[in-house]
Amino acid sequence: MDAIRSGLGFGVTSGILTTLGIIVGLTALGATQIIIIGGILTIAISDTISDSIGMNIAQRNSGCTSWRKAWSATLATFLSKSMVTISFILPQIIFSTVIALIVSCAWGALLLLLLSIGIAAQQKTWAGRIFVEYLIATALALAITYHVQHWIHASFA
Numbered sequence: 215m216d217a218i219r220s221g222l223g224f225g226v227t228s229g230i231l232t233t234l235g236i237i238v239g240l241t242a243l244g245a246t247q248i249i250i251i252g253g254i255l256t257i258a259i260s261d262t263i264s265d266s267i268g269m270n271i272a273q274r275n276s277g278c279t280s281w282r283k284a285w286s287a288t289l290a291t292f293l294s295k296s297m298v299t300i301s302f303i304l305p306q307i308i309f310s311t312v313i314a315l316i317v318s319c320a321w322g323a324l325l326l327l328l329l330s331i332g333i334a335a336q337q338k339t340w341a342g343r344i345f346v347e348y349l350i351a352t353a354l355a356l357a358i359t360y361h362v363q364h365w366i367h368a369s370f371a
Contacts, residue, residue, distance in 0.1 A: 217283040219336075221269055221290025226329050228265050228291075229298030230322045231352060232257050237302065238356045241315050242363035244371075250314075251306050258299040266292040298325065319356075323349060 236253040245253075269291040273284040305317040326348045327341075334341035 217273060217278065217280075217287035218290045220273075221287035221292075222294045223329065223333070224269055225262075225265065225291040225294030225296075226298050226325060227348075228261075229257075229295040230325050231355060232261055233299045233302045234318060234322045234352065234356055235359045237306075237315060237318050239359045239363040241311055242360050243367045245311075247306050247311055247314070250311070251303055254299060254303050254306070258296050262292055262295045262299060265295055322352065326352065 233254055236257055237250055240250045240253050266288045270284050270288040273287045278284050278287075302318050302321065305314040305321065308314070309317055327345050330345035330348060331341045334344055
């Protein structure tokens with residue numbers, strides 16, 4: 215069960231951060247919705263497979279000798295990351311690029327909150343602190359991504 219929980223936590227977190235990063239970055243570059251959707255699908259395929267195999271390697275490197283546990287974590291990572299990543303496509307279809315960015319950030323924050331509540335329940339602690347930690351890390355990553363991409367757009371466009 216710990217291997218599955220590790221895979222789920224990693225997959226959900228990676229799905230949120232990676233997908234929001236690509237949405238923020240491509241929006242800062244002035245990308246169209248179709249390009250942003252293409253970026254999300256790229257993550258849903260190649261990055262999800264990469265992270266899943268990485269989870270398998272991490273499990274085996276951490277001393278997991280059970281084939282079943284290692285592959286359970288791998289599958290949990292694959293399923294959770296691919297589902298979370300794909301869930302960010304809907305706002306891109308429904309809304310304009312800027313509104314889709316805002317809705318996606320809100321969706322990502324909600325998913326982080328739910329993840330924090332799950333972790334807090336398991337650890338019998340307060341979810342607020344965990345959520346704030348994850349939200350700050352996410353906001354920092356997205357702010358850096360935005361500014362780097364905005365600088366690239368301003369410098370080379």
